Amino acid sequence: MIKGALLDLSGTLHVGNVALPGAVAAVRRLEGAGVPLRFVTNTSRKTRDTLHGELCRMGFDIPREHMFTAPLAVRHYLERNRLRPYLLVHPDLVPEYDGLDCENPDSVVVGDAEDDFSYRKMNEAFRLLKGGARLVATGRTRYFEGADGLELDAGPYLAALEYAADTSAVVLGKPSAGFFQEAAADLELEPWQCIMVGDDAETDVAAALAAGLHGSLVQTGKYRPGDEARIAGDFFLAKDIETAVEEILLRINTCP
């Protein structure tokens, strides 16, 4: 039944700049078995090229085109809908939108803009929304662990703009069903033919199940004992990516 796999990056394949034990070999094993893969992430502070370079340096031999990131999904969405974005994103992510027409914006893209979430820029975004611009975002994450404590992620600022302009954002990263479905489509597979592997019980696994995929929760990264209780539906728990891959290959080989 399972034909392809979506693998989360941070916390599943690596932590910081270091590959998790067995992760490089596990990915190689899946590829060797001919299982089509996509590497999926919401990370909204880096372009796909930057991320790809980092993964290569950690030892992962992944074609750049197999990386499916939320900011890139946003770019595809903008292109498909011929939208001209106002970018409220991290400065390091701006190159991901190179070449798009940003004059006279008719859409607002919210990522994890950090210090660029200034009152001035929030006002600019808000005025565009009041004028009818479409609100697009990479995710709804509340916060993350920063260098010196918890830091606000894009979610709260998205909530602020939605409330201010009385509108709802189109969210193109995890946990939106569309994100998983597009990643599956990128593999030319149906959602039910794919399995999502990640360390976030809600955003990776529960959300993937809700989108019609299979799921596996790895006990690395942000996983904490008991997280699996937050998942309703059929999934399997794996010690790490190595164990998850073993189980996936087993299921592929025993299913017609």
Add this chain to the structure above:
Amino acid sequence: MIKGALLDLSGTLHVGNVALPGAVAAVRRLEGAGVPLRFVTNTSRKTRDTLHGELCRMGFDIPREHMFTAPLAVRHYLERNRLRPYLLVHPDLVPEYDGLDCENPDSVVVGDAEDDFSYRKMNEAFRLLKGGARLVATGRTRYFEGADGLELDAGPYLAALEYAADTSAVVLGKPSAGFFQEAAADLELEPWQCIMVGDDAETDVAAALAAGLHGSLVQTGKYRPGDEARIAGDFFLAKDIETAVEEILLRINTCP
């Protein structure tokens, strides 16, 4: 039925530093007719003393004690609960909280902080909330008419912090029912004996109706055609404060 009136300030009586046409005379007319008044505002950029001085200079002859402001309501709340606030308010409003202990904060006060809504300060406030601090605010207003267009008010930032820390704020200004009821009580009247006049369909009018008052929406300030559709209940639309006052006097005179 109507015996007293609560009048909003910005957008209803004045815009910027200029009284709206007919506004000074309209207020004088109400006072001349013996209608008890309170001037109610969430304005969280100025102390009551500053606001009062400005209104006087615009030509309004109002006793300072007839001004009922949200930041002052917040100060009373902090004192009553012996809270030490972290102030995320406009720099000009800080003096309203003079003398309060702000060391080692156990509460976060959100007003209309403008440029002080920086990523750094929002993170500080967020970390306090995650540590259990109480969230207190002057209002949930979405935006206001600034010098060069619409600007975000405190509401969106409050929504951001509530979402980030998964908490609910104690709101002591409009649109909270308690604010209108306290203003009515200040006039020694019941809510249903008072009418609230303002330019914000939701925060002024719909909220006052929900608190049991009567309401009138003026088509000045931030009013935009169609705003009245957001009000459920019995209210009247008026071109401006002059027309609203005329209608109020009519209703007072024709009702027992």
